Amino acid sequence: MEVKMWRWLFSLFFFFYGVDKIDCSKTVVTIGVLLEDLSSQINIPLNSTIYKKNLFDQRAYFSTKMMQVSSTDTFEASLTLCSMLDSDLGVVAVYSDSIRTIPILESTCTFFEIPFLITNWKSPSPIKRDPEKVRALINFFPEAELFAKGLADIVRSLQWSSFIIIYENEEGLIRMQEILKLQELNPDSKQNNILVMQLGPGPDYRPLLKKIRNTTEDNIILDCNTNKIMMILTQAKEVGMLELHNRYFITSLDAHTLDLSYLNTTANITSIRLHDPKSDDFLNTVHRWELTEFENHNRRVPLDPLSIKTETVLFHDAVLLLTDTVNAMSIRPGINISPLSCNRTETSQDGFTLRKYMLINTPSMTLSGPLKFNDEGGRIDFNIHVVDNIDDTVIATSYAANNSLVLHRDYNQTMDAAVLNLQKITVIVSSRIGEPYLMYRQPSYEGEILTGNNRYEGYSMDLIAGIAKIIGFNFQFEITEKYGNYDPTERRWNGLIGEILEKRAHLAVCDLTITPERREVVDFSMPFMTLGIGILYYKGEADKTTDMFKFLEPFSTSVWIYTATLYLVISIVLYFIARMTPGDWENPQPYEENPEELENIWDIKNCFWLTLGSIMTQGCDILPKGISSRIAVGVWWFFSLIMTSSYTANLAAFLTKASLEAPIDSAEALSKQTKIKYGLLSGGSTESFFANSNFSTYQRMWLNMQQAKPSVFEASNDDGVQRVRNTKNALYAFLMESTQIEYVMATKPDLKRVGDLLDSKSYGIAMPMNSPYRSAINKAVLEMQETGVLEKLKKTWWEKNKEEPKDSEQDTGDETDSLKLGISNLGGIFLVLGIGIAMSCAFAIVEFLWNCRNISVEEHITYMQALKLELKFACNVFITKKRVKPLLSEASSSESEKNEENKNDSKSMIHGILQSAESNLNIVH
Ligand code: ASP
Numbered sequence: 001m002e003v004k005m006w007r008w009l010f011s012l013f014f015f016f017y018g019v020d021k022i023d024c025s026k027t028v029v030t031i032g033v034l035l036e037d038l039s040s041q042i043n044i045p046l047n048s049t050i051y052k053k054n055l056f057d058q059r060a061y062f063s064t065k066m067m068q069v070s071s072t073d074t075f076e077a078s079l080t081l082c083s084m085l086d087s088d089l090g091v092v093a094v095y096s097d098s099i100r101t102i103p104i105l106e107s108t109c110t111f112f113e114i115p116f117l118i119t120n121w122k123s124p125s126p127i128k129r130d131p132e133k134v135r136a137l138i139n140f141f142p143e144a145e146l147f148a149k150g151l152a153d154i155v156r157s158l159q160w161s162s163f164i165i166i167y168e169n170e171e172g173l174i175r176m177q178e179i180l181k182l183q184e185l186n187p188d189s190k191q192n193n194i195l196v197m198q199l200g201p202g203p204d205y206r207p208l209l210k211k212i213r214n215t216t217e218d219n220i221i222l223d224c225n226t227n228k229i230m231m232i233l234t235q236a237k238e239v240g241m242l243e244l245h246n247r248y249f250i251t252s253l254d255a256h257t258l259d260l261s262y263l264n265t266t267a268n269i270t271s272i273r274l275h276d277p278k279s280d281d282f283l284n285t286v287h288r289w290e291l292t293e294f295e296n297h298n299r300r301v302p303l304d305p306l307s308i309k310t311e312t313v314l315f316h317d318a319v320l321l322l323t324d325t326v327n328a329m330s331i332r333p334g335i336n337i338s339p340l341s342c343n344r345t346e347t348s349q350d351g352f353t354l355r356k357y358m359l360i361n362t363p364s365m366t367l368s369g370p371l372k373f374n375d376e377g378g379r380i381d382f383n384i385h386v387v388d389n390i391d392d393t394v395i396a397t398s399y400a401a402n403n404s405l406v407l408h409r410d411y412n413q414t415m416d417a418a419v420l421n422l423q424k425i426t427v428i429v430s431s432r433i434g435e436p437y438l439m440y441r442q443p444s445y446e447g448e449i450l451t452g453n454n455r456y457e458g459y460s461m462d463l464i465a466g467i468a469k470i471i472g473f474n475f476q477f478e479i480t481e482k483y484g485n486y487d488p489t490e491r492r493w494n495g496l497i498g499e500i501l502e503k504r505a506h507l508a509v510c511d512l513t514i515t516p517e518r519r520e521v522v523d524f525s526m527p528f529m530t531l532g533i534g535i536l537y538y539k540g541e542a543d544k545t546t547d548m549f550k551f552l553e554p555f556s557t558s559v560w561i562y563t564a565t566l567y568l569v570i571s572i573v574l575y576f577i578a579r580m581t582p583g584d585w586e587n588p589q590p591y592e593e594n595p596e597e598l599e600n601i602w603d604i605k606n607c608f609w610l611t612l613g614s615i616m617t618q619g620c621d622i623l624p625k626g627i628s629s630r631i632a633v634g635v636w637w638f639f640s641l642i643m644t645s646s647y648t649a650n651l652a653a654f655l656t657k658a659s660l661e662a663p664i665d666s667a668e669a670l671s672k673q674t675k676i677k678y679g680l681l682s683g684g685s686t687e688s689f690f691a692n693s694n695f696s697t698y699q700r701m702w703l704n705m706q707q708a709k710p711s712v713f714e715a716s717n718d719d720g721v722q723r724v725r726n727t728k729n730a731l732y733a734f735l736m737e738s739t740q741i742e743y744v745m746a747t748k749p750d751l752k753r754v755g756d757l758l759d760s761k762s763y764g765i766a767m768p769m770n771s772p773y774r775s776a777i778n779k780a781v782l783e784m785q786e787t788g789v790l791e792k793l794k795k796t797w798w799e800k801n802k803e804e805p806k807d808s809e810q811d812t813g814d815e816t817d818s819l820k821l822g823i824s825n826l827g828g829i830f831l832v833l834g835i836g837i838a839m840s841c842a843f844a845i846v847e848f849l850w851n852c853r854n855i856s857v858e859e860h861i862t863y864m865q866a867l868k869l870e871l872k873f874a875c876n877v878f879i880t881k882k883r884v885k886p887l888l889s890e891a892s893s894s895e896s897e898k899n900e901e902n903k904n905d906s907k908s909m910i911h912g913i914l915q916s917a918e919s920n921l922n923i924v925h
Contacts, residue, residue, distance in 0.1 A: 681713070
């Protein structure tokens with residue numbers, strides 16, 4: 001508002017205070033101006049400044065002598081200068097914009113002691129000048145060496161570790177000399193490369209640009225004439241060199257006059273200026289120029305502040321300094337100006353005095369910052385404004401006076417610009433398949449065709465979707481296999497890091513660890529997860545130390561069940577065999593030679609006692625005498641012998657195993673043993689951790705892993721997990737990141753993490769070095785973290801496939817299972833027992849039948865009657881005594897009983913047994 005008012009007051013003043021107010025008594029001071037093109041933009045500040053000076057200052061009246069000068073012919077240029085010096089009242093100083101003729105014009109002016117003003121970059125003179133000899137030159141363009149240093153400071157502040165310099169001519173190379181020295185900053189780094197390429201004649205710069213594209217270098221310093229910049233950038237866009245990851249630093253001071261928005265690019269373009277076209281002083285001056293134009297030509301020509309070239313700005317300051325100094329000198333004794341002829345040796349009287357005062361004068365209202373010169377007339381104080389062309393903001397200023405560079409990057413503004421760029425494109429996100437970060441999505445119904453991002457799901461997908469929602473960009477997932485390692489043979493990075501470096505992706509996300517090596521070549525977002533390396537191992541081991549029933553372990557459950565069942569069966573079988581075999585019917589009174597009845601001691605209790613005594617290796621006080629029962633007992637003894645000795649041996653092994661084997665509870669413990677192999681994922685940060693570790697334990701582990709045969713390295717974490725589960729006797733442990741271990745433990749309850757974490761690190765989203773959108777991504781990650789979204793995501797994906805432990809799994813998960821004696825190991829002895837018992841049963845039957853035959857012969861009854869009698873007797877478990885000679889009535893009784901049974905089928909078993917007991921009692925008494 002104030003500025004506008006000021007402008008209006010200024011304009012009004014101009015209208016009412018006309019040019020007719022000139023005081024004719026003033027000294028007329030003519031400024032000589034040599035231009036290649038008389039319609040040059042410098043006319044505007046020239047006219048305006050002189051107009052203003054003449055209007056407000058009463059001491060001198062300024063006029064101009066303008067002549068066209070040859071841009072190439074130095075002789076013609078010197079003639080033009082001579083005619084200018086000789087004209088009318090002579091000139092107080094000469095300005096020229098002809099770069100090529102500067103040397104001849106300068107030496108002529110020096111000869112006539114007339115100040116010679118220029119506004120162009122001038123290469124430092126290789127010839128050492130005589131310090132005593134005064135030169136006519138005053139150059140308003142910064143000193144070449146200081147300017148080169150300023151450029152180098154700016155490149156350093158851009159933090160480019162490598163770049164390509166495109167220069168047009170030798171002068172450009174001189175400007176780049178300080179930048180080239182940046183290579184020395186880090187000569188060892190494989191990334192700190194500076195490539196230098198010459199632009200060539202043009203106008204087709206595509207071959208050169210394609211060559212640069214193939215180097216995968218993103219950072220380009222472009223030093224060329226302003227009128228070529230648009231063409232080069234347009235062609236760069238055509239060859240795909242104006243993408244989000246491309247960064248340009250344009251050294252031309254007139255880049256602001258170009259409308260780069262035509263390029264519609266997401267590339268980062270940085271340029272420089274010596275003035276600030278947005279400052280109030282500059283805008284007021286430009287407005288004044290407009291008004292003067294209106295006064296002089298009676299037409300209003302709007303001037304765009306951004307169209308004002310640096311040369312025009314510097315010329316304004318030159319005229320300002322000259323007129324100010326002349327005015328100051330005009331007071332007393334005044335300034336003498338007279339025409340000079342090139343044919344005479346007469347020199348200007350006050351020319352060098354004027355130059356001397358100009359060098360020390362410091363006018364206010366300059367547009368190009370502070371004016372300070374050395375004795376040579378070189379400008380040693382100036383400011384270079386570094387401009388980010390995305391949003392046309394000054395991000396830094398280089399101050400030559402105190403050799404410093406101040407960054408004024410407004411992070412919010414830069415971030416907004418970067419976000420705008422991200423929104424314009426489809427962000428390519430490189431990732432890899434690996435549970436639970438990214439997995440193939442199952443179609444929700446048969447025949448569903450999944451495309452694009454729909455093909456995948458997982459933590460990474462949700463994370464990027466969350467960030468994309470906050471920033472507002474579209475993204476596309478692309479799959480890569482590896483995480484990313486430097487391959488020394490191919491001299492390039494592979495995997496996700498390679499994708500970023502080779503510009504195939506804007507972001508890379510998965511369980512990608514932030515490592516110093518990776519950080520050297522790519523940028524990472526702030527961490528979204530923290531973790532460390534842990535040891536994944538089989539679960540069984542811990543249980544054994546607290547088992548109260550360890551004594552059961554030598555046999556498997558099935559063996560215990562079979563043995564117990566067999567004990568019962570054999571005892572019962574023995575009981576019947578003993579009853580059937582005549583050998584076990586003994587004379588109860590040995591002194592009586594012909595006893596009436598025989599006794600069988602093998603009741604069911606004694607049978608159980610005998611078998612128990614044998615299997616406990618204690619023996620028994622009574623033993624069978626019948627052949628069949630002895631066979632049966634014999635095989636049982638054999639069975640007992642094998643079982644008890646197997647049990648004893650195995651129990652000893654089980655009990656000693658625990659004390660002999662140190663439990664694996666740390667990396668240290670792992671490293672000190674050789675029985676349990678351990679490995680890790682190849683090509684990841686875990687491998688790098690061990691390969692680069694200086695800690696002796698990890699070095700030892702790394703050596704062991706490298707020497708292990710077969711290889712202990714796995715291509716994926718999944719393979720490692722499978723190997724831990726499948727290796728017999730838990731002889732393999734897998735070194736894996738803790739987040740993965742957590743996930744595996746949730747989904748596979750037979751696995752566990754052993755010991756503490758070996759290190760501490762984080763996962764981050766990778767992106768190209770110095771990515772402008774890094775802050776935006778960081779902000780989004782932070783927001784997701786603060787709102788608990790990250791935590792929720794982790795919970796969702798880590799618990800999604802969670803499995804409750806199954807009993808069967810726990811059983812099989814016990815590592816001592818393999819040591820247990822199962823039915824497969826002891827099947828043979830069970831078989832022997834079976835055969836033996838079968839044999840003894842067969843023998844008992846034969847003996848029994850033979851005995852029946854003898855009875856039938858001795859007692860004169862039929863064989864069938866004898867068989868029935870004996871069978872009935874053998875089956876009656878309550879009878880333990882037997883007549884030596886059975887009564888015939890037994891046979892008839894049994895016959896009548898049979899009839900009885902036939903009559904009444906519904907008689908109970910107990911009734912039958914009681915009946916049988918009654919008949920036996922009859923027999924005895
Ligand atoms: N997360 C690791 C990486 O980024 C892979 C690993 O070693 O487990 O390389």
